[in-house]
Amino acid sequence: GQNIDQPTEMTATEGAIVQINCTYQTSGFNGLFWYQQHAGEAPTFLSYNVLDGLEEKGRFSSFLSRSKGYSYLLLKELQMKDSASYLCAVRDPRDSNYQLIWGAGTKLIIKP
Amino acid sequence: GAVVSQHPSWVICKSGTSVKIECRSLDFQATTMFWYRQFPKQSLMLMATSNEGSKATYEQGVEKDKFLINHASLTLSTLTVTSAHPEDSSFYICSARVHRYEQYFGPGTRLTVT
Numbered sequence A: 001g002q003n004i005d006q007p008t009e010m011t012a013t014e015g016a017i018v019q020i021n022c023t024y025q026t027s028g029f030n031g032l033f034w035y036q037q038h039a040g041e042a043p044t045f046l047s048y049n050v051l052d053g054l055e056e057k058g059r060f061s062s063f064l065s066r067s068k069g070y071s072y073l074l075l076k077e078l079q080m081k082d083s084a085s086y087l088c089a090v091r092d093p094r095d096s097n098y099q100l101i102w103g104a105g106t107k108l109i110i111k112p
Numbered sequence B: 001g002a003v004v005s006q007h008p009s010w011v012i013c014k015s016g017t018s019v020k021i022e023c024r025s026l027d028f029q030a031t032t033m034f035w036y037r038q039f040p041k042q043s044l045m046l047m048a049t050s051n052e053g054s055k056a057t058y059e060q061g062v063e064k065d066k067f068l069i070n071h072a073s074l075t076l077s078t079l080t081v082t083s084a085h086p087e088d089s090s091f092y093i094c095s096a097r098v099h100r101y102e103q104y105f106g107p108g109t110r111l112t113v114t
Helices: none
Strands: A003-005 A009-013 A018-025 A032-037 A044-049 A053-057 A060-065 A070-075 A084-091 A100-102 A106-111 B004-007 B010-013 B019-025 B032-038 B045-051 B067-073 B076-081 B090-097 B103-105 B109-113
Touching: A003 A084, A009 A018, A018 A032, A018 A084, A018 A106, A032 A060, A032 A070, A044 A053, A044 A060, A044 A070, A044 B103, A070 A084, B004 B090, B010 B019, B019 B032, B019 B090, B019 B109, B032 B067, B032 B076, B045 B067, B076 B090
Parallel strands: A009 A106, B010 B109
Antiparallel strands: A003 A018, A018 A070, A032 A044, A032 A084, A053 A060, A060 A070, A084 A100, A084 A106, B004 B019, B019 B076, B032 B045, B032 B090, B067 B076, B090 B103, B090 B109
8 A cells, every 4th residue: 555654733833843744655766755845835846765865955865764664754954834734645666647646745843 | 935825815705605716836737636624723634635637535534525626737736625504614735746856835715614
């Protein structure tokens, strides 16, 4: 079966660091994505990992361990505008259209 | 680059009527477009995958006769919700696959059926 797990909700303080975890059990793997979605808006692309290791992009970093079926999104120097849902998605290698399998999302609440 | 637009951004319609939602890739050609539905506080639910010039592939449980998808060109896909009912009220989002790695999303269409 296909399963992606993320915490439902997390709370962090402005200026701090937060790590959002994602574990996946899928029949095959061909890349993992992180998207940010503000309430009432469509998701926006944050990062893509296909090889093990850390990908850094400004305040956001994403890590992947394929052997553990695990990824995390690290947000540094948190700002109030980072309050959003963060979606983890795995690309289904069986699908010729490169369809994504989505997690339920983690709602991140930033407090002053 | 990789901008996807949707029209309308919101629509209110009466029960029993049909509503068409357009999804356009503005600065690229999209071979594949995806249609999602999202209910409040829930994650994205893939409804169908649309390839230019061919019939859409619907996910299990999605009625193809109710949600008509047309992908007539490499820059335009449309979703028509036929005989809409209040339970169809949702946030409908399209995305376009730019290349193998990323999907870019349109801004979404909020449908309210009264």
